[in-house]
Amino acid sequence: MEHYPRVCVMGEDVGHYGGSYKVTKDLAKKFGDLRVLDTPIAENSFTGMAIGAAMTGIRPVVEGMNMGFLLLAFNQISDNCGMLHYTSGGQFTIPTVIRGPGGVGRQPGAEHSQMLEFYFQSIPGIQMVACSTPYNAKGLMKAAIRSENPVVLFELVLLYNLKERIPDEMRYHVMQAAKTLVNKGYDPEVIDIRSLKPFDLYTIGNSVKKTHRVLIVEECMRTGGIGASLTAAINENFRYYLDTPIVCLSSKDVPAPYAGTLEEWTVVQPPQIVTAVEQLCEL
């Protein structure tokens, strides 16, 4: 924001409150109320407003207080953010960044725990990225702001309080499982997919060519999740390199329950990952 005066932030409680997860803390004091805009609770409209501002020269960063609230802005994100560059014949660009924290953790209940990448993945014209560590969050955010394309940036709620280079929950589970597997004598290669749309099939492909077995671990729902898309993409492109069918471990197709024990069982846990890998390797 210092380097580019046209970059501004819009969202609920981003200004004086500093962001509901303190992401934009003190920015309003430094840059003023118009550059760090506290909006009323009208997601569809302020996302549309960000799009209108982007069309006329500003580079807004829209914060959905919770990723689930972006559902309310779906009309604007899909029709305007994604498609407007195309329907205007390339005349208007929409250099917005829409970000939102989501995911399970600390028992926020069903509606606040959603991971919504899979709803947005079909929208043509947007790029989606997800960050998994505080370190790559910064890099992704900078790249997203600089990009001329609209970018939706998915963050994990649990990441926010971390000061060290500790990865997010799913990555953490996977790394734990990987450690167990290494101890058991396996040689897993872990790829942390940060670009959800488009997929980085090159890196994935190189790994498939080496290992010939793929296990996808994600926090999305099983049905229609990013993992499902990725399974299709890998099958299409690297069919002959696979020794076994692709296995996809995702959250169960249930709303996230409030109770701690139930919540834990909706998402993939490290022992499940280890078992899945072992099964894959036996085939």
Added chain:
Amino acid sequence: MACSAAGKIIHPPSINSARSAQKPHSSHKIISPSAFLGFTSQPDKLFPVSRTISSTGRRSATVMAVSSDVVKEKKLKNAPSSAPNLLITKEEGLELYEDMILGRAFEDMCAQMYYRGKMFGFVHLYNGQEAVSTGFIKLLKKEDCVVSTYRDHVHALSKGVSARAVMSELFGKTTGCCRGQGGSMHMFSKEHNMLGGFAFIGEGIPVATGAAFTSKYKREVLKEDCDEVTLAFFGDGTCNNGQFFECLNMATLWKLPIVFVVENNLWAIGMSHLRSTSDPQIWKKGPAFGMPGVHVDGMDVLKVREVAKEAIGRARRGEGPTLVECETYRFRGHSLADPDELRDPAEKAHYATRDPITALKKYMTENNLASESELKGIEKKIDEVVEDAVEFGDKSPVPARSQLLENVFADPRGFGIGPDGKYRCEDPKFTEGTAQV
């Protein structure tokens, strides 16, 4: 027909005020338009007078179409023979006339072309509502923005997009204003600051609010000298949509330089405004959010222009938004696919007598601003322009396959890296439109 008019805010008399503590403005208060400013100090909710809702959808008797008492008075004072207090000069009148004739002729030609199979899909025509578009948009500068709905051909034309570009766009040719990719409902022009063209109702209002936000941002953060105004056009059906209310709130909150223009033509496809709205007087929704709400006769371009001058002036001076409800009517169906069976022929006939073009013609000839032959000359000229536009559209090429993958992303690297490690947009087949994306 009284062509002379100025928009006024009229408070319906409040029948009963449940809030005895507050002092409501009980009597008719006729305020001149320049006192739009005083409006925000009257936040009282005025209770609606009981209305007779006829099933034919005729306007309720209590909606007072704005008429000009002020200008009528002026006229009486002066000798009737010389009329030095006309609302427009000859040049302005001719400009307005030409713009409205262009809108009408263009839309009629669209209908012909549609039935001849030259354009497809949903085409929504603007016949009858020209006064609103001309009345407002002809007051704007090139840098001001206009946001419209699917009924946007005439807004684009009034804003300055050439008839050729719009017609080619409708034919789906590459020379169209959006390269044939948008179509009837997505007329965009960066050069003329026409920000579209939106298919879903209400979708454009936040975008207009954003454009107005940019004006304010440029002025206050970037310290540029910016007094650009944005106009958002939408219909009566949209006024029941959440995005409308959310944007009214935000616009007043941040005093954005925007004018919300409601083209109330009483019908949302087949849904009568009176059947779908609890309080059909849309202008009242402005004061509920702290901005002036004005009701104006949208079949009279001069009345619309007077109100527009005040509203746009307000926005330019930084005094905030205004909600203008224009009572208008569409002579054709909702779209060219609409059989238009629900509307009462009597209602249509009534509004046909209030045709804005006939009215302006009458005003100009009666006040000796232009002769019949001059106006006929304009009509002929416009006919030629429209014919030329059709010819241009016919001769223009259809988009080639290579256009398929263009413009999806501003930065085509957004298509990502393919399995071979190279950017998909660098694939030689990309420019043919046959790359795998």
